[in-house]
Amino acid sequence: MAQLVTSKNFVSSLGNHTINMVLELGRIALFFIKGFVLIFYMPLQILKIKQQIYFIGMKSLFVICLTGAFTGMVLGIQGYYVLVKYGSTGALGSAVALTLVREMGPVLTAIMVVARAGSAMAAEIGIMRISEQIDALETMDINPIRFLVSPRIAAALISFPLLTALFDVVGIFGGYMTGSVLLGINPGLYFSRVESSVDMSDVTGGFIKSIVFAIVVVTICCYQGYFTHTRAEFGAKGVSLSTTSAVVLSCVLILITDYVLTSFLL
Amino acid sequence: MNLPLIQFKDAAKHFGHNFVLDGVNLSIFKGEITAIIGKSGTGKSVLLKHIIGLFEPDAGDVLYEGKSLRDMSSNEKRALKRKFSYMFQDSALFDFLTVYENIALPLNERTSLPEAEIQRRVRDKMHQLDLHKIDDKYPSQISGGMKKRVALARALVTDPEIVLFDEPTTGLDPIRKNAVHSMISDYQKRFGFTAVIVSHEIPDVFFISQRIAMLDNGKILFEGIPDDIQRASDPAVKNFIQGLESPHDDLTGIASQASGQRRLKQEMNRLQRHKIPFSIILLSVEKLEDLDRIAGHMASQTVFKSFANHVKQNIYITDTCFRYDMNKIMVVLPDTDANQAEMFCQKLSRNLDGNLLIEEHESLHGFCFSVNAGIAQAREDSRLESLLGEAEDTQNIFYECRL
Numbered sequence: 001m002a003q004l005v006t007s008k009n010f011v012s013s014l015g016n017h018t019i020n021m022v023l024e025l026g027r028i029a030l031f032f033i034k035g036f037v038l039i040f041y042m043p044l045q046i047l048k049i050k051q052q053i054y055f056i057g058m059k060s061l062f063v064i065c066l067t068g069a070f071t072g073m074v075l076g077i078q079g080y081y082v083l084v085k086y087g088s089t090g091a092l093g094s095a096v097a098l099t100l101v102r103e104m105g106p107v108l109t110a111i112m113v114v115a116r117a118g119s120a121m122a123a124e125i126g127i128m129r130i131s132e133q134i135d136a137l138e139t140m141d142i143n144p145i146r147f148l149v150s151p152r153i154a155a156a157l158i159s160f161p162l163l164t165a166l167f168d169v170v171g172i173f174g175g176y177m178t179g180s181v182l183l184g185i186n187p188g189l190y191f192s193r194v195e196s197s198v199d200m201s202d203v204t205g206g207f208i209k210s211i212v213f214a215i216v217v218v219t220i221c222c223y224q225g226y227f228t229h230t231r232a233e234f235g236a237k238g239v240s241l242s243t244t245s246a247v248v249l250s251c252v253l254i255l256i257t258d259y260v261l262t263s264f265l266l
Numbered sequence: 267m268n269l270p271l272i273q274f275k276d277a278a279k280h281f282g283h284n285f286v287l288d289g290v291n292l293s294i295f296k297g298e299i300t301a302i303i304g305k306s307g308t309g310k311s312v313l314l315k316h317i318i319g320l321f322e323p324d325a326g327d328v329l330y331e332g333k334s335l336r337d338m339s340s341n342e343k344r345a346l347k348r349k350f351s352y353m354f355q356d357s358a359l360f361d362f363l364t365v366y367e368n369i370a371l372p373l374n375e376r377t378s379l380p381e382a383e384i385q386r387r388v389r390d391k392m393h394q395l396d397l398h399k400i401d402d403k404y405p406s407q408i409s410g411g412m413k414k415r416v417a418l419a420r421a422l423v424t425d426p427e428i429v430l431f432d433e434p435t436t437g438l439d440p441i442r443k444n445a446v447h448s449m450i451s452d453y454q455k456r457f458g459f460t461a462v463i464v465s466h467e468i469p470d471v472f473f474i475s476q477r478i479a480m481l482d483n484g485k486i487l488f489e490g491i492p493d494d495i496q497r498a499s500d501p502a503v504k505n506f507i508q509g510l511e512s513p514h515d516d517l518t519g520i521a522s523q524a525s526g527q528r529r530l531k532q533e534m535n536r537l538q539r540h541k542i543p544f545s546i547i548l549l550s551v552e553k554l555e556d557l558d559r560i561a562g563h564m565a566s567q568t569v570f571k572s573f574a575n576h577v578k579q580n581i582y583i584t585d586t587c588f589r590y591d592m593n594k595i596m597v598v599l600p601d602t603d604a605n606q607a608e609m610f611c612q613k614l615s616r617n618l619d620g621n622l623l624i625e626e627h628e629s630l631h632g633f634c635f636s637v638n639a640g641i642a643q644a645r646e647d648s649r650l651e652s653l654l655g656e657a658e659d660t661q662n663i664f665y666e667c668r669l
Contacts, residue, residue, distance in 0.1 A: 124362070132358040139318050139352035140372045141344060147375070 032219040035149035052155030056117045068167040072174020093193030096175035105168040110213035114250045118221040122246035125225030126239035149222045160214035205265040221246040271296040276326035288484030299461040301471045304481035310464040351426035357417040359405040366401040369419045391419040411438045431463040440516035444567045473592045515589040518574035526588025545607035547597040548640040548657040604643040
């Protein structure tokens, strides 16, 4: 009897969790749609979008270049020592370029931006929520989603593909540094393999991924911050939890959507 | 009676098991200042947030000119919201915007005014609120009192019809506190907006409000005019008011209105029992509103404070002076008839140098500082109300100084 009750509880709690999760996903999707549609409400918030592009894009340049370079360099070394066993070190250019353009570029760029800008977004909006700044916007009849979320969505949609492209290019040069400069592969061969192996479809795939990751990251981070007040914990603790869950959820969702997208794109 | 502008009808709100509002009935009338008083944590801010629609009641209703918010279309709600301004308890300034940008935000976002006009309006408000040279500072770089004034400027910059103030003077020094009160009162008279103030400042808030409501245990315990609440017999209301009243007025340092009134009653009793006469002099500092406009509300409050100090220094130890209203001081002179009271006035006038009161403000050249005095002698058969009325009615200029 007791076992039956326990399993019933388990099933009902599982059901509850699933329903809550689906509801939450619905709310997140609606939040994004609202934010996205409000980008196009007149007058356009050009200045705010520019400021956010500066914050999400421009300020991430250094970290993207750094991680891109080292990722490319590691791929160069790892690829070289695998390929050398089969005597096909000439294919290093293809290996590095395809790995970066299809997978590593969009995923690592998104994760780096989550760490740098996503956490800041969640914390900033969370603090605005707990210090009644969002309520203040509502009392002034200024739509807080349009004012705070829409410029961030627009900026992320512009910045993510550009940052990904930069990551790819720097990564390919990183591969060249280790593969050609350190390990002696012919540079001409390396770059000709890069050029011949990367198709337009690979670039488009990477581009689509970066757009989807932009949506995932900006929506999750803004949503977590925006609804800080609905958490059981209040104040600074609520903001810290929002920031943590924004980062963790974004990273997990990046990897899950990456798998889903890859299986559709290939 | 007129239709209330805003009306709470059995409004209830609970958070979890905590019933913050438990059947609130309250009317707020157009063009009046209504103060909501009550202990901390009794839901005064929640009540205020219901007015502007940040919260909706779980039961009951909030009506605007007789119409429920629930029955309004989204366009009607937006149009209504534009009539409101809200000043938050913790200022709620945007920390990523500068002081200037914070004040200009409602104009930038809600109107299509040219930049020059926005700049003029913002500068105007900043000047009136004594906010100088902080345009480019961020809220985290200015003091708490300054933040309050920036929030006040932001609330008033759109010239709203209804302004909700959530403890506008908490954390301000006495001069600034009185400057804010006089500013609310002055603007309200000038622009005729409806104001709702949540406040702990008793009795200062009585000077500027036309109606007072006391919230306790989720219900309105008292609703009426300031004079009535001071005479209320309900022990909860009485204890609350007396508990918050200080024997001294914060701004002037002279006795508070409540202790002055008590002294008046004592003198009245002495007169009736022992036939000891007494007189009162009601001194009204005139044209403080002009001073507000020329030199700011801080300057006018400083002048009033200096004048009160002068009166205090010139009375005998047996006399009392107390703050009677925003710009009025009452002097109670025991054992004094009307002639002697007049002689006292002349002495006070001789010793007063208006220039000394306003010496810091050179820009006031040509401004006329004047004080009216109303003298009334108490008789055995006179009632306190008629005595005060007599002093109010017989106001003569007793001092004038053109700078």
